[in-house]
Each structure stands twice: as C-alpha cells, then as structure tokens.
Amino acid sequence: MTRWLPYPRLSVALLALWLLLNQSVGASHIALGVVLGFLAPLVMANLEVPRAGWRRPGAVVRLAGWVFADIVRSNIAVAKIILRPGPLCHTSGFVTIPLELRSPNGLAALACIITATPGTIWVRLDSAEGLLVIHVLDVIDENTWIQTIKNRYERLLMEIFE
Amino acid sequence: MSVSILGWSITISQVVLALAMACAAFRMLRGPRAQDRVLALDALYVGGMLLVLTFGIRTGSTLYFDAALLIALLGFAGTAAFAKFLMRGEVIE
Amino acid sequence: MMQTAAMPDWVALLTAALLLLGASITLIGSVGLLRLRNFYSRVHAPTLGSTLGTGATLAASILWFSVLQTRPVIHEVLIAVFMTVTTPVTLMLLVRAAFFRDR
Numbered sequence: 001m002t003r004w005l006p007y008p009r010l011s012v013a014l015l016a017l018w019l020l021l022n023q024s025v026g027a028s029h030i031a032l033g034v035v036l037g038f039l040a041p042l043v044m045a046n047l048e049v050p051r052a053g054w055r056r057p058g059a060v061v062r063l064a065g066w067v068f069a070d071i072v073r074s075n076i077a078v079a080k081i082i083l084r085p086g087p088l089c090h091t092s093g094f095v096t097i098p099l100e101l102r103s104p105n106g107l108a109a110l111a112c113i114i115t116a117t118p119g120t121i122w123v124r125l126d127s128a129e130g131l132l133v134i135h136v137l138d139v140i141d142e143n144t145w146i147q148t149i150k151n152r153y154e155r156l157l158m159e160i161f162e
Numbered sequence: 163m164s165v166s167i168l169g170w171s172i173t174i175s176q177v178v179l180a181l182a183m184a185c186a187a188f189r190m191l192r193g194p195r196a197q198d199r200v201l202a203l204d205a206l207y208v209g210g211m212l213l214v215l216t217f218g219i220r221t222g223s224t225l226y227f228d229a230a231l232l233i234a235l236l237g238f239a240g241t242a243a244f245a246k247f248l249m250r251g252e253v254i255e
Numbered sequence: 256m257m258q259t260a261a262m263p264d265w266v267a268l269l270t271a272a273l274l275l276l277g278a279s280i281t282l283i284g285s286v287g288l289l290r291l292r293n294f295y296s297r298v299h300a301p302t303l304g305s306t307l308g309t310g311a312t313l314a315a316s317i318l319w320f321s322v323l324q325t326r327p328v329i330h331e332v333l334i335a336v337f338m339t340v341t342t343p344v345t346l347m348l349l350v351r352a353a354f355f356r357d358r
Contacts, residue, residue: 122350179281201297
C-alpha cells in the first residue's frame with residue numbers, strides 16, 4: 001500500500017481532476033484517470049514531500065464553514081471601506097500574533113486562509129519563535145484580531161493537523 | 163422576458179468587468195512602484211478570466227471554460243515569476 | 256442566445272443576479288486598487304475579485320450550463336479550487352517581495 005500508493009489522497013484527487021476535465025465518467029476515462037492517479041504519485045514519492053496527514057473530518061467541515069462565512073463578511077467590509085465617499089479613512093497596519101501551531105501543513109493552510117480573506121494578508125512568520133506578522137486593512141482593535149485568528153482558526157487547525 | 167433580462171445582465175456584466183480591467187490597467191501603467199504594477203496585472207487577468215466566462219454563458223458554449231482555465235494557470239505562473247523577479251532580481255537562480 | 260427560449264424563469268434570473276454580483280464585486284476591488292493610498296492597503300483590494308467575484312461568476316456558469324445541457328456541469332469547480340490555492344501564493348510572494356524591497 002505505502003510502496004505502490006504512496007499518496008492515496010493525491011491519487012483520488014488526480015482521478016477526480018481527470019474526470020472533471022473530461023466531463024465524463026465513461027470507462028475509458030476512468031481507466032486513464034486511474035493510470036494517472038497511479039503514476040504521478042510514484043514520481044511525487046521521489047521528491048520526498050512530507051506526508052500530509054489530516055484527521056477529524058468534522059473539524060475540516062467546521063473550518064470550511066467559518067472560512068466561507070468570513071470571506072463573505074470581509075468582502076462586504078472591504079467593499080464598504082472602498083465605496084465610502086470622500087477621503088478614505090481606515091487605519092491599516094501590521095499585527096503580530098504569537099502562534100502555537102507548528103505543523104508545516106497547518107501553517108500553510110493558515111497562510112492560505114488569512115491571505116484569501118480580503119482585508120488580511122500574511123506577511124511573514126518567525127518560525128523559531130512562532131511570531132506571525134499579518135497586515136490588516138482596517139485594524140480597529142489589535143487584540144480582537146489576535147483572538148479571532150487564534151480562537152477561530154488556529155485551534156481548529158491544531159485539531160486537524162496535530 | 164426573463165431571457166431578455168439575462169441578455170441585458172450579461173451585457174452589463176461585461177461592461178462592468180471591462181471597467182474593472184480598465185481600472186487595473188490604469189494602476190498598472192501608473193505604478194508608482196513595480197509591486198503595484200504586478201499586483202494590477204494580477205487583478206487584470208482575473209478580470210479577463212471572468213470576462214471570458216461571461217462570454218461562455220452568452221454563447222452557450224463550454225469551450226470558453228478551457229480558455230478561462232488557461233488564463234488562470236498562465237496568470238498565476240506569470241505573477242509568481244514577476245514576484246520572484248522583484249525579490250531577487252532574477253527569475254531562475 | 257439561441258437555445259435559451261425554453262429556460263425556466265428562475266434559472267435565467269438567478270444567473271443574471273449572480274453574474275451582476277460577481278462583476279460588481281470585481282469592479283469594487285479594482286476601484287479599490289485605484290483609490291487606496293499605499294501598496295500594503297492596495298494588496299487587499301484584488302482579493303475581492305478573486306474570491307467572491309470569481310465565486311459568483313462560476314456559480315452562475317455552473318447553474319446555467321447544468322440547466323442548459325440537462326446534466327450536472329461542475330468542471331468550473333476546478334477553476335475555483337485553482338484560484339483558492341494560487342491567489343494566496345502570488346499575494347504572499349508579492350508582499351514578501353515588497354517587504355524585501357522596502358528594507
């Protein structure tokens with residue numbers, strides 16, 4: 001199993017990608033997709049990518065729900081700032097957040113979530129001390145942001161990846 | 163009736179997307195710094211991709227999907243290469 | 256717009272609404288690109304177009320083609336997945352480059 005199918009989730013994802021691209025679930029497309037899903041991970045195994053293990057599908061669903069809701073909410077917030085007539089008044093600035101999350105995959109997921117949400121962007125991470133710097137378009141209260149990131153995302157990501 | 167509303171909405175969406183691309187193009191020409199131009203290029207290709215998708219709905223052809231996917235792929239590669247260039251001054255070290 | 260006469264009303268109206276929503280959100284993002292004053296503020300603006308703008312337009316496309324071809328057409332999901340994975344990468348690279356250049 002581990003030798004011939006080193007990344008089972010990647011294999012399934014590649015098969016799904018192939019079927020979606022061809023828009024068909026015909027036998028020949030499934031056969032080609034299976035071949036692709038079998039060969040590509042063998043090549044990947046040579047790159048020695050760290051294995052991405054995640055658990056707790058429930059936490060993944062809850063996280064996805066939060067992220068979706070936050071993206072919609074912050075889209076509206078940023079749109080309001082942009083559309084406000086007159087000179088723009090918002091206090092943008094950097095916020096430093098102490099992180100306890102250490103797993104590389106969890107950090108990558110957090111980076112994607114923070115950057116995909118309008119209004120916040122990942123600037124850099126001091127991985128030795130676990131200090132994350134993000135830039136926020138409208139910092140009203142620094143502590144609110146720190147608590148939001150830590151309680152809403154970091155806790156769920158630690159459940160999933162650690 | 164509703165079909166003509168859809169036709170008008172598609173036309174309006176296309177004009178709005180073209181305006182969005184014009185704003186991005188203006189920022190790209192204006193700068194002031196190189197990172198602003200690259201950021202505007204990123205916004206420009208997202209606008210172009212959405213425009214192609216609306217063309218697909220107008221003509222009822224799924225062929226436009228492949229064009230949109232291609233724009234998304236190449237836009238990502240282009241912006242990533244530009245960002246890398248800004249950071250180090252060369253694309254391939 | 257040849258084969259659209261037989262479409263149910265709600266499909267046409269919902270597609271129209273989603274298209275208009277996606278296009279306007281993208282425009283707001285681009286206007287932000289023009290109006291905001293410094294680079295770090297401007298970085299936040301195009302994210303509007305690449306999240307909700309793209310999402311609404313793709314939803315319109317999925318809905319329209321699924322009803323038009325009377326089968327589920329969901330390959331637009333690929334663009335959505337691709338955009339969600341790549342937009343943060345390019346933005347983070349850009350911000351790091353800007354940070355590096357500003358030092």
